[in-house]
Amino acid sequence: MSGRKAKLKTDLKETGVAILPGVLTATEAADAVERLWAAAEGFRRMGGSTFMPQLDPNEANVRVFALLELDPLFRDLIRHPTALELVEAVLGEGWMISNFTANIARPGAQSMSLHSDQALVVPEPWLAPWSVNIIWCLTDVRAENGGTLYVPGSHRFERHADLPADAPAQLTPIVAPAGSIAVMDGRVWHTSGANITKDEDRALLFGYYSADFLRPQVNWNALLSAQTQGSLDPWMRARLGLDAAANVRMAGRLLGARPKSPASTQ
Amino acid sequence: MTLAEPRVRPVIPAPVETLQAGLACVAEHGLAILPGVLAGQRLEEARAALYHAAAQDRARGREQKFALDYAADETNQRVWNLLSRDPVFADLAEHPTALAFVRASLGWPALLGNISANITGPGGGEMVLHADQIFVPEPWARDAQGLNVCWCLDDFTDETGATRIVPGSYRLNRAPRPDEAQVETVAVEAPAGSIVVLDSRVWHKTGNNRTSDRRRAGVFAWYTRPIYRQQENWFLSLDPSVRQFASDEMLTLLGWKTTGLGLVNGASPA
Numbered sequence: 001m002s003g004r005k006a007k008l009k010t011d012l013k014e015t016g017v018a019i020l021p022g023v024l025t026a027t028e029a030a031d032a033v034e035r036l037w038a039a040a041e042g043f044r045r046m047g048g049s050t051f052m053p054q055l056d057p058n059e060a061n062v063r064v065f066a067l068l069e070l071d072p073l074f075r076d077l078i079r080h081p082t083a084l085e086l087v088e089a090v091l092g093e094g095w096m097i098s099n100f101t102a103n104i105a106r107p108g109a110q111s112m113s114l115h116s117d118q119a120l121v122v123p124e125p126w127l128a129p130w131s132v133n134i135i136w137c138l139t140d141v142r143a144e145n146g147g148t149l150y151v152p153g154s155h156r157f158e159r160h161a162d163l164p165a166d167a168p169a170q171l172t173p174i175v176a177p178a179g180s181i182a183v184m185d186g187r188v189w190h191t192s193g194a195n196i197t198k199d200e201d202r203a204l205l206f207g208y209y210s211a212d213f214l215r216p217q218v219n220w221n222a223l224l225s226a227q228t229q230g231s232l233d234p235w236m237r238a239r240l241g242l243d244a245a246a247n248v249r250m251a252g253r254l255l256g257a258r259p260k261s262p263a264s265t266q
Numbered sequence: 267m268t269l270a271e272p273r274v275r276p277v278i279p280a281p282v283e284t285l286q287a288g289l290a291c292v293a294e295h296g297l298a299i300l301p302g303v304l305a306g307q308r309l310e311e312a313r314a315a316l317y318h319a320a321a322q323d324r325a326r327g328r329e330q331k332f333a334l335d336y337a338a339d340e341t342n343q344r345v346w347n348l349l350s351r352d353p354v355f356a357d358l359a360e361h362p363t364a365l366a367f368v369r370a371s372l373g374w375p376a377l378l379g380n381i382s383a384n385i386t387g388p389g390g391g392e393m394v395l396h397a398d399q400i401f402v403p404e405p406w407a408r409d410a411q412g413l414n415v416c417w418c419l420d421d422f423t424d425e426t427g428a429t430r431i432v433p434g435s436y437r438l439n440r441a442p443r444p445d446e447a448q449v450e451t452v453a454v455e456a457p458a459g460s461i462v463v464l465d466s467r468v469w470h471k472t473g474n475n476r477t478s479d480r481r482r483a484g485v486f487a488w489y490t491r492p493i494y495r496q497q498e499n500w501f502l503s504l505d506p507s508v509r510q511f512a513s514d515e516m517l518t519l520l521g522w523k524t525t526g527l528g529l530v531n532g533a534s535p536a
Binding site: 043046048052063065066096120121122123124125127128130211212213214215216217218219221222223241242243244 | 377401402403405407408409411492493494495496499501502503521524526527528529530531532535
């Protein structure tokens with residue numbers, strides 16, 4: 001582990017968010033933006049809508065689902081070794097790919113409401129991270145163009161009651177150059193920022209990974225085409241939960257307590 | 267060895283006739299026994315369908331062992347994915363009485379994690395003591411995260427290996443530790459046609475079948491809150507005709523009708 005990554009893990013522990021620049025080169029990031037717009041077009045051709053009124057106040061936020069179906073580039077990014085190292089730094093070994101979406105904030109895009117991904121679905125108390133976001137910054141990200149806003153240290157909130165009344169005042173933008181990864185603990189309270197620039201798009205990919213006993217946000221069996229599923233290796237199939245090995249977590253832990261024989265327990 | 271806590275040792279509640287009394291039992295004891303939910307021809311149909319499927323699996327070498335069962339067992343039998351074996355099992359999974367317990371304990375929507383059978387046979391061994399929500403890291407949330415509805419297709423007796431529970435264990439709101447594996451348990455006895463409803467925190471196991479000639483079949487429908495991954499991957503394994511003819515409630519239980527999780531392009535698969 002390099003000193004840079006050690007620092008990153010310290011940041012993650014202290015604030016719930018950490019930024020690793022230079023995972024993609026400027027050229028690779030620019031190429032990914034082009035392919036993202038192509039994917040957005042492909043998604044619309046599939047009959048999808050890139051406007052999600054339940055998430056965003058207006059159409060200046062462009063959401064692209066089905067990234068894993070639409071371009072092999074995204075199938076590579078979701079399993080990028082650096083991304084997975086960070087996922088496992090937060091979640092340990094037992095995790096699945098829950099979702100992979102894009103949010104392009106165009107000028108005029110407005111904020112979502114403040115939330116924690118984990119608190120949205122998991123009952124209190126939240127004592128450990130059960131999910132993590134790997135945010136690919138495909139463009140420069142800063143407060144003015146709608147950088148994700150988060151409450152530093154909010155991954156330590158264990159209950160709704162811990163959310164301070166002035167949480168919105170504590171919101172801090174993620175600032176990162178194009179090609180960075182931002183890691184965000186699933187417990188961090190955050191929202192998308194507003195893009196108040198005149199002419200700047202802010203493109204982010206959200207790789208969302210969750211503990212393997214949780215239901216993924218996406219039903220990959222239903223989403224991915226037979227052709228795409230057929231192209232995946234066993235590792236990827238397992239991380240997407242496509243196969244018969246479903247939620248059997250912890251069964252292994254009990255094997256030590258297995259009865260010796262029927263007679264011994266009577 | 268007996269369980270040290272709680273100090274006042276609760277008992278297994280007596281069987282009850284009404285849904286309302288059953289709900290009160292689950293709230294107070296973590297389990298309820300309701301006799302006669304299946305009777306007559308419907309009970310016979312379910313029993314015949316299960317033993318037919320079990321015989322088919324055994325004859326064709328398709329049995330699959332379960333990690334929590336006694337390993338050397340050649341007599342006990344599991345039958346998985348019952349929804350795909352006979353339509354009668356969908357009737358059990360979405361039986362109004364079962365779903366009333368699910369709604370009361372877990373809310374709605376809920377998911378059907380699994381529906382499988384556990385048939386004990388003569389000389390069959392017991393299972394590892396466990397709670398069904400052990401896959402959830404501790405400390406557990408305040409409320410039950412799942413519910414098991416056991417359909418007794420034969421008489422459940424101490425001798426035939428009725429499910430055994432640790433009374434009051436659900437109040438501890440944690441899994442049994444390895445050193446508690448041999449804590450005292452009580453057989454949940456119930457006549458064929460009963461349902462036994464178990465809060466997911468109740469410590470339990472299959473009992474030893476001490477008979478020389480009797481099998482005991484139970485169908486276990488396992489439901490969870492909708493945030494948990496199902497044990498059975500229905501989108502992979504379900505007979506398509508079950509989905510084709512499924513009610514809206516069944517589509518919700520299986521994950522075809524959903525909100526928030528298990529989506530396709532941000533929307534419900536069906």
